[in-house]
Structure formats: C-alpha cells, structure tokens
Amino acid sequence: MGNINKKNKRAIKMMMWLGIASLFMTFAGFTSAFIVSKSREDWILNFDLPVAFSFSLFIIITSSLSLILARRELLRNNFRSTTVYLTITFVLGVIFIISQFIGFNEIIENGYHFTGPTSTITTSFIFLIAFVHLVHVMAGLLVLVFVIYRNIKRKYSINNILGFELALIFWHFVDILWIYLFLFLVFFR
Numbered sequence: 163m164g165n166i167n168k169k170n171k172r173a174i175k176m177m178m179w180l181g182i183a184s185l186f187m188t189f190a191g192f193t194s195a196f197i198v199s200k201s202r203e204d205w206i207l208n209f210d211l212p213v214a215f216s217f218s219l220f221i222i223i224t225s226s227l228s229l230i231l232a233r234r235e236l237l238r239n240n241f242r243s244t245t246v247y248l249t250i251t252f253v254l255g256v257i258f259i260i261s262q263f264i265g266f267n268e269i270i271e272n273g274y275h276f277t278g279p280t281s282t283i284t285t286s287f288i289f290l291i292a293f294v295h296l297v298h299v300m301a302g303l304l305v306l307v308f309v310i311y312r313n314i315k316r317k318y319s320i321n322n323i324l325g326f327e328l329a330l331i332f333w334h335f336v337d338i339l340w341i342y343l344f345l346f347l348v349f350f351r
Contacts, residue, residue, distance in 0.1 A: 171324050178328050182335050185298065189339060192294070193346050196287045200350075206284040211347055212265035215292070218258050219344050222299075225254035226337040229330055236318055236326060244318075248310045251333070255303045262296050284351075291343055298336050305329045 199205065232247030266289065274285035309329045312318060318326050 174324065174328070175331075178331055182331070185335070186339070188294070189291070189343065192287070192291050193343070193350075196291070196346075197350060199283050199287065202283055204283055206282055207351070209284050209288075209351055211288070211344075212268035214261045214265035214268060215344060215347075218261040218265065219340065221254050221258045221261060222337050222340050225251045225258065226334055228254060229333050233323075233326065233330055236313070236323065237320055239320070241313060241316055244313050245310060248306060248313060252303060252306045252310065255299060255306065258299060259296060259303075262292060262299075265292070288347060291347070295336065295340055295343055298339070302329075302333050302336050305332060 228247050228250040232244050232251060235241075235243035235247060269285055269288065273280055275281045276286055276289040306329060309326055312325060
C-alpha cells in the first residue's frame with residue numbers, strides 16, 4: 163500500500179508539472195507574439211511600464227519567501243506559525259493583485275487602453291500578458307485559502323504534505339513567471 167501511495171503522489175506531482183509546462187508554453191507564445199509584433203509600424207518604442215509593476219515584483223518575491231517560511235514551520239509541526247506565514251503569503255498575493263490593477267489604471271491614465279481607438283498593439287500585449295498572469299495569481303490565492311483551512315484543521319503533517327507542496331510549486335511558478343514577464347517587458351520593449 164505504501165508504494166501505491168508514493169506512486170500516486172509522484173503521478174499527482176507529475177500532473178502539476180505538466181500543467182505548469184502547459185502554462186509556460188502559453189506565456190512563451192504570448193512573449194513570442196510580442197517579439198514578432200515589435201516590427202509593426204504602430205509599435206510604441208518608448209513605452210514605460212507602470213511603476214506599480216515594479217512594486218508588484220517585490221511583493222510577489224516576498225510572498226514566495228513567506229511561503230518557504232510557512233513550509234519550514236510546517237515541517238517543524240508549528241501549525242500556528244505556518245498559518246501566520248500562509249496568511250502573510252495570501253495578503254501579499256492580494257497586494258500584488260491590487261498593484262497590478264493600479265498599474266493597469268496608470269496605463270489607462272496615460273491614454274492607452276486594451277482595445278478601442280486609444281489602444282495600441284504594445285499596450286494590448288502588456289494588458290493581455292499581465293492580466294492572464296493575474297488570473298493565475300487569483301487561482302493561487304484560492305488554493306492558498308484551501309491550504310490555510312487545511313492547516314488550521316491540522317490536516318498536514320511531515321508525512322502528509324502533498325497538498326501543501328502542490329500549492330507551493332504553483333505559487334513559486336507564478337512568482338517566477340512574473341519575474342520572467344516583468345524582465346521580458348522591461349528588456350524587450
């Protein structure tokens with residue numbers, strides 16, 4: 163029975179990694195289309211990213227660090243500290259989302275929109291890339307709520323950490339993805 167359990171855990175983790183690979187390919191497609199579209203005549207060459215996007219980079223990196231601390235505390239069977247760090251991660255995720263919307267608003271205040279007569283191919287790509295990433299952060303927040311609840315109910319232990327690890331993997335993926343997207347948008351404008 164123990165081998166079947168290990169095999170199931172490996173299979174579940176493999177499915178997570180395949181899902182992440184699929185998401186990565188989606189964003190690779192977006193960034194490839196971005197590069198190809200730069201040759202268009204209506205591409206804005208001197209477009210600056212919103213300051214809020216830089217702030218959100220710091221926030222999401224910090225949220226990954228707090229999730230690492232949550233895992234460390236869980237492995238020490240310190241459920242209260244685990245819940246505190248998980249909650250900090252959740253709050254930072256919400257702040258990330260708010261900062262992204264502030265960034266969207268900054269783009270709009272500069273006279274650019276996602277679609278319509280005041281949109282450009284440049285800003286449409288920026289809106290699309292950031293918003294699709296934002297949807298994945300929101301999914302990560304829902305997962306964190308579930309993990310926080312299960313931690314409060316003491317469903318996790320050193321021997322039963324799979325759900326926590328899957329949430330950790332996904333959250334780190336959206337973190338690394340934003341770092342990549344942010345650097346891409348800064349250096350490939």
